[in-house]
Amino acid sequence: MAAIGRLGALLIREHHDFDPQRFIAAPPRSEQLYSSFLGGQLDDPNIVVLVAERDGKVLGYTYSGVEGPDYMSLRGPAGVMYDIVVDPAHRGQGVGRMLVDATLAELKARGAPRLVLSTAEKNKVAQRLFDRAGFRRTMIEMTRELKDQD
16 A cells, blocks of 8 residues: 555646646645555445556556446446556556556446546646547546636
8 A cells, every 4th residue: 555655646746747726736645645545445345446566566556436327427327547557667568558458347347337537638648548548538627717817
């Protein structure tokens, strides 16, 4: 869980770097907080956490869940990938694709009819991974800051 916490904190920092107004900054002790949060999710039968490892070293992970209909998102039941992150030292080696494929297989085995996910607009590397894995674009999030607006 410590390695996953480190990667989760990295995910937070990378998103904040993409757009500091939209994404939260990593709080103090974010590695411990994230590993504690994710560890608390493991007992939920609808949650799937998959880890890629080599020689006992964690290379990346996915955190997903099987959800029912979501009328706020205008979608039916689905698997939802909340996180995917690969250690920067192991990117470009097929680890992300392996994690995506394993997550797709596990969610399908649990009855999810589809997998949906979101990715940061500036995360072009992740978008290429998802495109190559057969995902299609279905939503575009747009943000407008309300501070100092007339």
